[in-house]
Amino acid sequence: MSSVIGVDIGGTQMRAARFNSGLEMIERASRPTLGEQGVDSIVARLIELIEQVAPEDPSELAGIGVGAPGPLDPDAGIIRTPPNIPFHHTPLVDILHDALHVPVLLDNDANLAALAEHRLGAGQGTQNMVYLTLSTGLGSGLILNGELYRGRGQAGEAGFTIIAADHPASGPEQHGYAEFVASGTAIARRATEAVQAGKQTTLAELDTITGEDVANAAEAGDPVAQTIIRETGRYAGILIASLSMLLQPDCFVLGGSVTQIGDRLFEPMHEALREFAIDPVFYEGIDIRQAALGDDVGLYGAAALALGYGG
Structure with a gap:
């Protein structure tokens, strides 16, 4: 066979x-x-x-x-x-x-x-879908009119959308890319920077900090970790607002380890979507779903x- x-x-x-x-x-x-x-x-x-x-x-x-x-x-x-x-x-x-x-x-x-979620997972039945994965990096895939959209071959690099050009840590090699501020790597980097800056956080007890460590600290009530997670959700929401105004899809499907953080991430994400979308038509009726295929x-x-x- x-x-x-x-x-x-x-x-x-x-x-x-x-x-x-x-x-x-x-x-x-x-x-x-x-x-x-x-x-x-x-x-x-x-x-x-x-x-x-x-x-x-x-x-x-x-x-x-x-x-x-x-x-x-x-x-x-x-x-x-x-x-x-x-x-x-x-x-x-x-x-x-x-x-x-x-x-x-x-x-x-x-x-x-995106192809898998559209055919087998959370995007089934939609014609226009944006898949975002927030993990080590930040990637995306576009389903437009029921088909995977590649443009001239490399379309869909939402992780390199510029949403934070004035971010204080954004050097010339990052240019404020979404991946630089809204990925698991970004979460770990900001936590490490906070420890190096002398901020009071339980994360200072760790030799190496991961995004999962920050999420766990936020859940345990660490204010520095909570701020980092909230900022991450806000940046993700700014990205979604931008993509919604550009493409107005039926839904966004979000996958990757960072999305497992849950409401601490999704609440500021929705707030930023409503804040930055120019009109309610770009956020009302837009379904943000968690990926089904894990x-x-x-x-x-x-x-x-x-x-x-x-x-």
């Missing part, structure tokens, strides 16, 4: 899973990304990971779909310069094809998550790409 493999390359973890033609998961595996070890190490371990879930009979594998952070060129099969993984114009499709001898397709991880969304999307659902 023919099967495909979906691969999800993230800033902290790489995952692969084998699916049948009905998008039912058969087998899965994961490994840490370990970006600090360099591109060659990442690629070698990625090939080993794919081989781990591949069928014993190579003729049963019809293809591989790969989702990775942008910017990338899906037509050329090249990962350009993602901010959290040290790829630099890496021809990943050619590398994997040469190693594994099966068709390989590449697309932005958030595009594939951590597996990238795997399902990559498998759907391999099966030809990506257009």
